[in-house]
Amino acid sequence: MRIFAREQVIRRNDRLARGLVYGGLIILAIGLGLSFLRPEAINLVLLGALLGTLSSQVGLALMNRWSRRPRVDEVLDHSLKGMDRRTTLLHYALGVDHALLSPSGIYALFLTMQNGDISVEGDTWHAETPRQGLLRRGGRRKIRSLDRAAQSDAQRLAEQLKRLDIPGSTPVQPLIVFAHPDARLSTEASVVPAVHVKQLKGWLRKQDKAGGLDKETTENLLAKLDAAPRK
Numbered sequence: 001m002r003i004f005a006r007e008q009v010i011r012r013n014d015r016l017a018r019g020l021v022y023g024g025l026i027i028l029a030i031g032l033g034l035s036f037l038r039p040e041a042i043n044l045v046l047l048g049a050l051l052g053t054l055s056s057q058v059g060l061a062l063m064n065r066w067s068r069r070p071r072v073d074e075v076l077d078h079s080l081k082g083m084d085r086r087t088t089l090l091h092y093a094l095g096v097d098h099a100l101l102s103p104s105g106i107y108a109l110f111l112t113m114q115n116g117d118i119s120v121e122g123d124t125w126h127a128e129t130p131r132q133g134l135l136r137r138g139g140r141r142k143i144r145s146l147d148r149a150a151q152s153d154a155q156r157l158a159e160q161l162k163r164l165d166i167p168g169s170t171p172v173q174p175l176i177v178f179a180h181p182d183a184r185l186s187t188e189a190s191v192v193p194a195v196h197v198k199q200l201k202g203w204l205r206k207q208d209k210a211g212g213l214d215k216e217t218t219e220n221l222l223a224k225l226d227a228a229p230r231k
Contacts, residue, residue: 001080001081001082001083001084001085001087001088001089002085002087002088002089002229003077003088003089003090003091003229003230004088004089004090004091004093004222004225004227004228004229004230005073005090005091005092005093005227005228005230006091006092006093006226006227006228007228009092010066010071010073010091010092013062013065013066014063014066014067016059016062016066017059017060017062017063017065017066017067018059018063018067019059020055020056020058020059020062021055021056021059021060021063022059023055023059024051024052024053024054024055024056024057024059025052025056026052027048027051027052027055028048028049028052028053028056030048031044031045031048031049031052034048072097072098072111072113072179073091073092073097073098075111075179075197076089076091076098076109076111076177076179076197076200077089077230079197079198079200079201080100080200080201080204081201082201083102083201083204086102086103086212086215087100087101087102087103087204088100088101088102088218088222089101090225090227091227092227093225093226093227094157094160094161094225095156095157095159095160096108096109096153096156096157096160097109097110097111097153098110098111099157100175100204101212101213101218101221102204102207102212103209103210103211103212104204104207104208104209104210104211104212105170105171105172105173105207105211105212106157106161106170106171106172106173106211106212106213107172107173107174107175108150108153108154108156108157108172108173108174108175109153109175109177110146110149110150110153110174110175110176110177111177111178111179111197112146112176112177112178112179112180113178113179113180114127114143114146114178114180114183115127115129115180115181115182115183116128116129116130116182116183116184117129117184117186118143118178118183118184118185118186118187118194119186119187120147120186120187120188120189120190121189122189123145123147123148123191124142124145125142125143125144125145125146125147125190126140126141126142126143127140127141127143128140128141129141146176146190146192146194147174147176147190147191147192150174150175150176150192151174151191151192153174154172154173154174155172157172158171158172161221164221164224166213166217166220166221167213167217170211170212170213173193174192174193175192175193175194175195176190176192176193176194176195177194177195177196177197177200178194178195178196178197179197183196
């Protein structure tokens with residue numbers, strides 16, 4: 001299998017995440033110092049506390065995605081290890097986070113870290129999780145419509161391929177991939193196929209092998225992309 005990624009996107013977002021976290025902490029420290037030196041400047045202290053907290057919280061969320069290892073793109077790389085060279089995985093290079101070119105077709109992979117027992121009723125998704133300690137309540141909760149999000153990714157990928165003059169005879173298929181190790185799926189009713197990342201390779205191997213791009217078209221596509229191969 002071949003893997004390509006726009007590493008500059010990963011590095012940029014990693015730096016942004018760290019900058020927001022550390023910048024927020026600096027703002028909080030300045031606000032704390034100001035509260036001692038100029039107690040009358042309460043408005044500035046409160047504004048600094050708000051901005052510092054907001055910056056650090058946004059930065060922590062971004063760090064969980066872009067700085068914490070393994071990242072979701074690395075999880076995908078590992079899960080598909082062993083696929084033959086007719087399979088090409090692209091990260092952040094075609095208008096979506098993850099695109100897969102395989103003998104069975106073109107897939108927009110929509111990754112989610114939802115955990116628990118995942119089920120679908122109509123167009124509504126649910127996750128049921130056990131209680132975890134005093135602060136993390138369990139129970140059944142609704143999650144956003146993953147099928148619509150995955151279909152949106154597939155549409156964006158198809159539009160990007162069209163802009164790159166890639167033949168449109170091969171439709172782009174959305175595929176929801178659950179990457180959390182504690183996700184258990186019961187999603188047969190989903191409009192969009194859903195699979196756990198551990199079963200992704202086996203699922204792909206079971207698909208019809210007549211829907212992928214030919215070798216020449218794939219090479220032409222890779223030549224047009226600003227993405228570097230991973231070793």
